[in-house]
Structure formats: structure tokens, C-alpha cells
Amino acid sequence: MIGLFNDCFPPIMDGVSVTVSNYAYWLQRKRGDVCVVTPQAPKADDREDYPVYRYLSMPIPMRKPYRLGFPRIDWPFHRQLSKIPFELVHAHCPFSSGVLAHSVAKSKHIPLVATFHSKYRADFERVIPTKFMVDKLIQNIVEFYEQADEVWIPQAAVEPTLREYGYKGKVEVVDNGNDFAGTPYTISLKEQAKGQLGVSGDTPLLLFVGQHIWEKNTAFLLRALAKVHDAGMRFRAMFVGTGYAAEEMKQMAQDLGLSKGKDDADTGGCVSFHGMVSDRDKLKRYFLAADLFLFPSLYDNAPLVVREAAALHTPALLLRGSTAADIVKDGYNGFLSDNDEEAYARLLANVVGNSPLIESVGARAAETLARSWEDIADEVDRRYTALVQRYNLEHHKEHIAY
Numbered sequence: 386m387i388g389l390f391n392d393c394f395p396p397i398m399d400g401v402s403v404t405v406s407n408y409a410y411w412l413q414r415k416r417g418d419v420c421v422v423t424p425q426a427p428k429a430d431d432r433e434d435y436p437v438y439r440y441l442s443m444p445i446p447m448r449k450p451y452r453l454g455f456p457r458i459d460w461p462f463h464r465q466l467s468k469i470p471f472e473l474v475h476a477h478c479p480f481s482s483g484v485l486a487h488s489v490a491k492s493k494h495i496p497l498v499a500t501f502h503s504k505y506r507a508d509f510e511r512v513i514p515t516k517f518m519v520d521k522l523i524q525n526i527v528e529f530y531e532q533a534d535e536v537w538i539p540q541a542a543v544e545p546t547l548r549e550y551g552y553k554g555k556v557e558v559v560d561n562g563n564d565f566a567g568t569p570y571t572i573s574l575k576e577q578a579k580g581q582l583g584v585s586g587d588t589p590l591l592l593f594v595g596q597h598i599w600e601k602n603t604a605f606l607l608r609a610l611a612k613v614h615d616a617g618m619r620f621r622a623m624f625v626g627t628g629y630a631a632e633e634m635k636q637m638a639q640d641l642g643l644s645k646g647k648d649d650a651d652t653g654g655c656v657s658f659h660g661m662v663s664d665r666d667k668l669k670r671y672f673l674a675a676d677l678f679l680f681p682s683l684y685d686n687a688p689l690v691v692r693e694a695a696a697l698h699t700p701a702l703l704l705r706g707s708t709a710a711d712i713v714k715d716g717y718n719g720f721l722s723d724n725d726e727e728a729y730a731r732l733l734a735n736v737v738g739n740s741p742l743i744e745s746v747g748a749r750a751a752e753t754l755a756r757s758w759e760d761i762a763d764e765v766d767r768r769y770t771a772l773v774q775r776y777n778l779e780h781h782k783e784h785i786a787y
Contacts, residue, residue, distance in 0.1 A: 386418045386470050386471050387419045387420070387472070387473050387475065388422055388471050388474040388475065388486065388489065389405050389420070389422070389474075389475050389477065390421075390422045390423070390476045390477065390482040390485060391405045391476075391477040391482050392452070392482045393423065393426070393452065394406065394421055394426070396426060396428050396430070397450050399596060400687075400688055400689040401478065403689055404477065404539075404689065405423075405477055406433075407564055407761075407762075408475075408758075408765065409433065410434075410758075411758050411759050411762030412766060414434075414762075415766055421436075421437045422439075422440075422482060422485065423437065423438075424441075424453070424454035424482070425439040425452070425454075426452055438462065438465060440462040441455045441459040441462070443455075447629050449628065449629055454480070456481055456485045466489070471489060472495055472773055473497075473498065473769055473773050474486040474496075474497055474498070475500070476499045476500070477500050477502060479505075479525075479526045479529040479530065483529055494780065495773075496772050496773060498534065498535045498768075498772065499529065499536050499537070500536075501543060501546075501556075501686075502686060504684055504686060505523065505526055506519065506523055506550070507684050509522050523550050523551070526550065527550050527552050530547070530552050531552065531554060534776060536552070536556050538558055538687075539559065540686075541558050541711070542686075542687075542711030542712075543686045543708060559761070559765065560761060561689055561692065562757055562760065562761035562762070563689070563692045563754075563755045563756060563758065565669055565693050565696035565697060565755065566756060566757040566758075567757060568697060570673070570698045570751070574673060575673055575674060575698075578671075578674035581674070584674065588619060588620065589618075589620045589621070589676045590620070590621050590622075590623065591623070591675065591733075592674075592694070593606060593624045593626075593678075593680065594626055594668070594672075594693075595626050595682070597624065597626050597629075597631040597634050598628040598630050601682040601685065602681045602682050602683060602704075603630065604637065605681050606681050607638055607641060609726045609729040609730040610622055610641075612727065613733055613734050614641075614642065615642075616734065620655055621655055621656075622656045622657075622679070623657055623658075623659055623675075624656070624659065625660070625661075625668070627660055638654070643656035644656045644658075672694050673697040673699070675697075676699065676737060676740075677699065677700060677701075677733070677737060678690070678691065678694035678701040678702070679701075680701050680709060681702070681704050681722070681724075681729060683707045683708075683724070685707075685708065685709045686708050687708070691712070691713075691754070692754045692755055692756075695719075695750035695753075696755035697751075698747035698751050699747055700743060700747045700750045701720070702720045702721075702729070703719060703720070703722070704721070704723075704724050704729075705724070712753075716742075716746065717746065717749055718746060718749040718753045719746065719750055720736055
């Protein structure tokens with residue numbers, strides 16, 4: 386049995402949650418021996434073809450909708466877990482689920498894979514006032530990854546962050562996939578999707594999908610949109626997601642003259658907030674309808690949303706030098722701006738006014754950035770098999786030597 390461990394799983398949605406669910410779905414189809422281990426979550430409806438084992442949890446203050454897990458004190462869960470014949474565990478988070486995965490690997494003498502997905506220091510610095518405590522937590526994270534048999538990163542540009550934290554071991558690059566890859570696309574389908582979202586075909590539609598948190602540079606984005614709006618450009622911008630800053634972002638949009646109401650749906654202005662969209666088919670419609678995907682985050686390592694937008698021929702406008710921008714070549718399969726609101730707004734206005742450019746760059750984004758999760762799962766399965774074989778051989782030799 387392959388165990389996929391993460392601190393969130395649907396219905397709690399983020400890039401890592403989507404990654405784990407796609408790993409589980411495709412590996413189950415290919416191997417038939419996969420399970421997910423994750424904290425309990427309200428409204429969880431685990432009807433997947435693979436088992437999902439959940440342990441006791443509670444909400445994390447100021448980090449809605451995330452949960453803090455307590456697997457150590459959930460004895461019924463522990464009895465259930467002890468009966469699972471794991472041959473490899475894969476931790477996608479260094480916190481409660483990752484610590485649990487390490488414990489399982491150690492007790493069962495099986496290999497542990499750990500993927501480094503996120504820039505944790507930024508999360509810590511937002512809520513912890515002392516550098517000493519932040520450094521201590523980062524040290525704990527590094528120690529966690531040092532105990533793994535293999536450490537994976539989703540793209541090469543993530544490695545400097547992990548090195549900056551103090552990790553000195555080997556890393557393997559294993560790309561993220563895209564469950565929108567191969568989706569049929571035509572200009573007619575884009576116009577149809579726009580109509581379904583209430584946007585006229587000749588109105589440029591701009592899109593942001595992600596956690597509504599300040600770390601993702603959402604204030605920068607709203608101010609840049611305000612500059613474009615004040616310059617007289619007609620557009621619609623839709624924000625999809627949720628997070629601790631969601632209400633403040635809505636208020637900021639109103640203060641900047643970008644929206645007029647407080648509803649999660651159309652606010653009556655050029656900017657609207659649509660809340661969390663967990664239905665993947667509905668989310669696909671947003672990506673398909675959009676002309677340009679706006680993602681000025683310096684916080685993200687390897688955001689799935691950029692690749693998801695690309696699969697629907699929607700190029701992204703990113704910040705030059707950001708980790709997220711590492712996969713994009715400016716003017717070829719996406720657009721890059723300097724980290725300056727005026728520059729971002731100016732490039733946004735120039736790009737949106739050039740439909741042939743958006744169409745050609747969007748087509749190349751689909752060709753170069755949208756690798757399917759099925760393809761990724763084939764690679765992951767090969768890596769798992771090779772690691773299990775190598776681990777067993779090495780430990781067999783150690784046993785003989787002993």
C-alpha cells in the first residue's frame with residue numbers, strides 16, 4: 386500500500402490538495418493500492434475509489450479553512466492505521482501528517498518520500514512575532530526533510546528556497562501535472578464560457594484563482610487593477626478563492642472604486658469575488674473564459690493554477706524573478722512584469738489590447754505547460770517502485786552485515 390499524507394484534502398482545496406488527490410486517483414487506477422491520510426474536515430464526503438483515513442483536527446485560527454491535526458491522541462484512527470500494510474509513504478507536508486508519515490516509515494521500516502511544496506517562512510512570519518521562533522520552526526522543517534529517503538520538489542526553481550532554509554541533501558525534481566490538460570479549446574468555446582459567467586464577448590476578462598491572503602500579493606494586484614481602471618480601460622476581473630484576507634480584499638476593491646457591493650457573486654463593478662469553487666468543471670469554465678490570468682505572487686513555489694490556466698489557452702501575467710515565473714518565457718508562453726504596480730498595470734493594458742498576441746501566447750502555454758496528471762503518475766509510480774527496491778536491497782545488505 387502507498388500512503389499519501391497531507392494536512393489538507395478535499396473539500397479543503399489548494400494546490401497541494403489538488404496534487405494529492407490527483408496522485409491518489411491516477412495511482413489507484415494504475416496500481417490499485419493507494420490511500421490518503423489527512424485530518425478530519427467539515428463536509429468531507431470521501432467517496433473515492435481509494436480509502437481516505439482521517440484523524441482528529443480543529444480549525445487553525447486566522448488560516449481558514451485549514452485544520453490542525455492531532456493524530457497522536459486519536460486512538461481509533463491509530464488502530465486503523467496500524468493494520469494498513471504500507472510499503473512506502475509519501476508526505477506532502479512537514480506538519481502533523483508529515484510527522485505521522487515519518488513515524489509510520491520508521492516503525493514499519495519502509496521508505497519515506499517528502500515533497501517540499503510551500504514557502505513556510507512567510508506563513509510563520511505573518512503570525513509569529515519573534516525571529517528566534519520562526520528560525521526554530523524552519524529548523525524543524527529542515528530536520529524533517531533530512532529524515533526522508535528522497536526529497537522531491539515540483540520544479541527546479543524551488544530548490545533555492547529549500548537551500549536557504551538550510552537543507553543540504555539531494556533533491557529530485559518531479560513536475561506537477563494538470564487535470565485540465567487536453568481539454569478541447571476554440572475561440573467559440575471561450576466566448577461561450579464568458580457568456581455563462583455573464584461577461585460579453587468583447588469585454589476582456591481577467592482572472593485570479595488562489596488563496597485570498599496578502600502573501601500572494603493580492604493588494605499589489607488590486608492597486609494595479611485600479612490604475613488600469615482609472616486610465617479608462619474597460620474590463621472585468623474575477624477573484625476565485627477564499628482565505629483570511631477575503632473580506633478585507635473586498636473592502637479594498639470597494640475603496641479603490643473597483644466594486645460596488647459586498648456579495649460573493651457579481652458586485653456590480655469591474656471586479657467581483659466568487660468565493661471558493663471546488664467543483665473542477667466549474668473552475669475550468671473560469672479558466673476557459675479568461676483572457677489573461679493574473680498572478681503576481683512572490684510567495685508561491687510552483688502554483689498549479691498557472692498550469693491550469695495554460696491548459697485552457699489562458700496565459701499568465703507574472704512577476705519577473707518570482708519562483709512561479711521560472712516556467713514562463715516572456716512573450717512566448719506567458720508574460721513577465723517588473724515588481725512594480727505601474728509596470729504591471731501598463732503591461733496588463735498593453736497585452737489585453739492585443740488579442741492576436743494573447744491567442745498565440747495562450748496556444749504555446751497549452752503546448753509547453755500543461756502536462757497531464759496521468760503522465761506524472763506514470764513517472765511517480767516508476768520512482769516509487771525503484772525506491773522500494775533500492776531500500777529493500779540496502780536494508781537486506783545491512784541485515785546480512787549485522
